Amino acid sequence: MLLIYCPYCEIERAETEFHCGGEAHIARPSDPEKATDDDWVEFLYMRSNTKGIAAERWRHIHGCGRFFNAVRDTVSDKFLTFYKAGDPRPDLEALAREAGK
Amino acid sequence: MSDLLAGDLITPDAGAAPLLGLASVSILKAAPLTRLSLRARAPSLKTAGLAFGSSLPTRPLTSTTADRRAALWMGPDEWTLLAPVEDLRAVFDGIEGKLAGEPHALVDVSDRSEAIIVSGEKASWLLNTGIFVDFSLESFPVGTVTRTLFHKTPVMVWRIGPDTFVVEAWGSFMDYVSGLLVQCAQELQAA
Numbered sequence: 001m002l003l004i005y006c007p008y009c010e011i012e013r014a015e016t017e018f019h020c021g022g023e024a025h026i027a028r029p030s031d032p033e034k035a036t037d038d039d040w041v042e043f044l045y046m047r048s049n050t051k052g053i054a055a056e057r058w059r060h061i062h063g064c065g066r067f068f069n070a071v072r073d074t075v076s077d078k079f080l081t082f083y084k085a086g087d088p089r090p091d092l093e094a095l096a097r098e099a100g101k
Numbered sequence: 102m103s104d105l106l107a108g109d110l111i112t113p114d115a116g117a118a119p120l121l122g123l124a125s126v127s128i129l130k131a132a133p134l135t136r137l138s139l140r141a142r143a144p145s146l147k148t149a150g151l152a153f154g155s156s157l158p159t160r161p162l163t164s165t166t167a168d169r170r171a172a173l174w175m176g177p178d179e180w181t182l183l184a185p186v187e188d189l190r191a192v193f194d195g196i197e198g199k200l201a202g203e204p205h206a207l208v209d210v211s212d213r214s215e216a217i218i219v220s221g222e223k224a225s226w227l228l229n230t231g232i233f234v235d236f237s238l239e240s241f242p243v244g245t246v247t248r249t250l251f252h253k254t255p256v257m258v259w260r261i262g263p264d265t266f267v268v269e270a271w272g273s274f275m276d277y278v279s280g281l282l283v284q285c286a287q288e289l290q291a292a
């Protein structure tokens with residue numbers, strides 16, 4: 001079982017308390033009136049489906065209920081860092097280097 | 102139960118038979134409570150705490166208690182407020198009156214959940230049959246409160262004494278929670 005750190009509860013908990021919310025840092029078109037169909041397709045459906053180091057949204061659904069972000073190696077399932085929703089995306093390449101990838 | 106946290110608030114339901122009564126661990130149904138769910142932002146917390154009668158904890162997974170009041174941290178902007186049944190109207194109106202004009206949500210969820218009191222030297226052992234949380238006193242000291250999973254159902258666990266826990270679950274899930282706990286306790290009798 002994976003252990004996941006919730007940056008709001010400030011504690012590690014079992015994976016069963018969490019729900020993965022897919023790729024992080026996907027911004028909704030800032031002016032929906034001006035967004036084209038292609039913009040909406042990009043926002044709604046297109047994901048990078050990374051093999052390797054990726055930033056994801058997670059929700060502590062059976063804990064504090066909050067969404068936060070995590071960087072995970074999708075090959076090994078190893079988590080590299082956790083940060084609150086709204087915090088900037090960390091440098092994924094630097095994290096990968098630190099992790100020896 | 103006077104040496105426990107919130108001993109004037111969390112009391113066994115006098116009309117209910119004990120669910121479990123071993124020497125090493127017992128399970129008692131708790132008497133009904135006023136339960137309020139409060140969502141509010143940092144600038145409102147002091148006012149809300151004064152109106153409620155107990156300050157709202159801001160440290161994750163902690164609780165504060167005062168005379169017949171308890172405030173439990175549920176999330177960074179969410180608290181569960183406990184008070185005696187008969188204080189519902191006064192507490193609710195008191196907080197609403199002081200928070201008028203400030204963004205917040207106060208909801209009466211008294212009847213949503215039921216509570217049991219799990220107590221005894223084997224209490225944390227028994228909870229660990231269905232909860233993946235370290236209940237050692239170092240990492241889960243008295244006063245700690247958390248939502249988590251018990252087997253397949255969401256529960257709230259609040260430690261009110263070294264060997265005493267309040268376990269809350271939604272009403273329709275409580276038979277599942279208490280039933281599984283009683284079944285798991287059979288292992289203690291067999292040993």
Ligand SMILES: [Zn+2]
Nearest residue numbers: 006009060064
């Ligand atoms: Zn959390």
